[in-house]
Amino acid sequence: MSSPTQPCPSEEEKGSVATNPTGDQNEESSGSFEVFWDEPIDQDPTNPMNWSLARKWTIVAAVSFITFLTPLASSMFAPGVPEVMVDFESSSIILATFVVSVYILGFAFGPLIVAPLSEYSGRLVVYNTCNVLFLVFNIASALAPNMASLVIFRFLDGIVGVTPTTIGSGTIVDVFPTETRGRAMALWSLGPLFGPIVGPVVGGYLVQATSWRWVFWVLSIVGGVSSIAFYFIVPETHTPTILARKAARLRKETGNNAYRSRLDDGLPARQRFLQSILRPSKMLCRSTIIASMCIYIAALYGILYILFTTFTEVFEGQYGFSSGASGLSFLGSGVGMLLGLVYAGSLSDRMIKLRLKNNEQPQPEDRLPWYIAIPGPLSIPIGLFIYGWGTDKQVHWIVPEIGNAVTGYGMIITLMGIQTYLVDAFTQHAASAIAACTVLRSLAGGLLPLCGLKLYDKLGLGWGNTLLAFIALAMAPIPILFQFFGAQLRARSKPLK
Template sequence: MAASIPEKSSVNEETQMQDVEKQSDISTEPTTALDPNLIGWDEPEDKDPANPQNWSSGKKWLNVGILSFITFLTPLASSMFAPGVPIVLEEFGSTSSTDATFVVSIFVLGFGIGPLIFGPLSEIYGRLPVYHICNLFFILFTVLCGVAQNMDTLLAVRFFAGCFGVAVITCGGGSIADMMPPQERGGAMAIWSVGPILGPVIGPVTGGFLIDALGWRWVFWLLTILSGTITVIAFVGLSETYAPVLLARKAARLRKETGNTELQSNLATDQSKKAVFATAIVRPMKLLVCCPIVTLMAVYISIAYGLLYILFTTFTFVFDDVYNFGPSTAGLSFLGAGIGSLAGMFYVGVLSDRHLKKIIASGRKPTPEDRLPLFLTVPGSLSLPAGLFIYGWSTNYAVHWIVPEIGTAVTGYGMMVLVMCIQVYLVDAFSIHAASVIAANAVLRSVLGALLPLCALDMYEKLGLGWGNSLLAFIAVALAPVPWIFGWWGERLRTNPKYQLNL
């Protein structure tokens, strides 16, 4: 994982611990190698305009903005027609409680499959081809959702829409790591991270009114229009950011201009494309299974995400039964979680980078664990169960609807803080393979986000809203110390030679 050829060539002369420290260095920019046939960034590296980290602020934020809108749009599709699920079930003649939740959450199950393919592909062929191809297929399957004539077809095309829609969610963190230095990364990750949380919240709000006015199929026509528009903008405005691909193109151009066939990127590998693909395609699962940091963080955030999706997939039914909300007003029940998520985004986005800049100003080199300070992780970890307790018992006793909304806002705040802290931590710890580590995290998170809600309505029926949500809150309490522990002792585990992987 070393970032330059001089480091690679001297690896046999260094100790294993030094090699481990290089692998976990949050700076992974390539440097120009001593061998004149190895091509890197022009010297000085911090001035080379071809290096994405040296792009103008305008160009960087244009790319972040486009990626952020797509990461908002695809999760929006996951739940936008949730308020219309009872209408869909009636139209297709289904009375299954499993269908009622699965038709929403199967989209998220697709989120669990796509990262295994698109994350590694982005580290072979670059981010841009993956984005463009997946955006086009997402549009196709969204259209097919709109014309579905039975529940089986709707479930199938929703699954594939999720598979292709997850590309930017999987690779966007890698693109941000490509462009942004660590001390500026938190704010960009905050904007990008809000989509997967806020999309499923805003979707039902707008979807409820749209379904009331035009019917549930118009949800997919609106998504097609929005996704088609941003896809055109992406073709024009997005730029490739992945350093190995950019340097490979530079080497190819110089070979053509100079006639020197020996020129190659200093990040090039001697492996064939087939071998590179075989290595890359198993990398997310290798990280998930064999790297304790990725495993434990993924388990934690996945369970938290699953708990949140239990709420998202049942809001319509709970607020209909308890407060007699119709399709449009049931959509408004998602606003509490949205407001809380925005609060969490601003809290982490501002304080995380400010904390890192203070460390740099003090003369200490920051580590990935500096992304997990207690003033961020403690409020996030405790807000998640606190909100679940408030929501559960207030709905159980039919307290005024504003009280459960406050509960969902607290839960949304905690969820956003946790997602952002953990994702930025993993990106900083595995910068050169950021897309793969985000993919590993997304796989388990999406699977649990899709499957846990399947038992939600049955759980509420047997335990009630009070004890049912309390059970979820107790699980969140038990997991709360996980990010605190990694903030204290994560570096020891991360730099332990026993857990280093050949990625």
């Protein structure tokens, strides 16, 4: 109900505004006008959920491309490391590994900044700012005069490059309802795993034909073009931000400061900002669901990157691949991931749609049915076992490649199942939930490979990969357990702000 001293909304404004529904006449709420979507809500063209499928998929394609591009940069540089060591007169094996993995360490710190910012100020400003900085730091890396500067620029590049990996899920939540979200999540989930696989293939031939600096020039060119395209293709999708801007526009047009978004929590800007910054860490520490899933994904990511450290040595040393062709050894994992993408993408929404068809309320646990929670986690140790003993006994190279394909197949199914589960369980703060997951998996992917070669030196490829397979097997029941007990854990959890 509006205060008698305040002007009432015009007929045009009434489609966007509802007077305070509680009728509370106390303090500021007595004169507030709630700003929400125009009635009928399912026809308001400013509501991202009502946009056409063509527009939604164009947005998802743009986000998915940069989600592929930035992880690509993590490994595309790897084949050029020997040249870097010569140019900068260094012989440290640890430094040679660190100049590659420091990018992944940037992935561990970036989510703590970009995810809360996207929930505080909107997705678009974070995307566009980080896209430009990604371009800047790649140019700086191409011009790096010494190893120290290259390491610093790579680290900063990782911090801003993690943006689409962190908040892409939030964009998908903004535009797709639960029952059609699975395929979009499948496309987006491919980038963080497939990018590091394609990187060495392209980088190997590029370094062979030019120099390591051209890796960064190519990334700069592609990053610059994609940043411009992204700016014009992707609009703001974050509902609280859109409604807050709508309320601000109405306040300006009418001169009435009573207009407020229905989603405005009334917190001062400083308090809301601090709350947003702390949210990913609080979610990781306070939520059993997020902590368990994040630790599992981090372990799998660490295993995958340890596995990657052996590819060049194995396929060049044992199978006689050239330095350029050795990058092709990553394609086995890539083929497996593509197959996993098709499998998981086609089945992810199946249980959700079945629930809705039966007039039942979908649950986040519907993202982890047996045909997702069993084949994915079990394929990973099987693939590691095949790769490990295939290379240990030096059988034909196709055998370890089949093992890599099986591992990649399991990785994408498991990653997608867990990420869609977290998104559905924490929809309002999906970006922060994925940020918490990205932090741990990036730390594992950046640090564990530093000790990977020592593991294989002591145990050999056969027993070394068998150990990793047993670790993956021991953690495989986690998605299955959440299928049965996830709802109980969610019911006991305190609301996360």
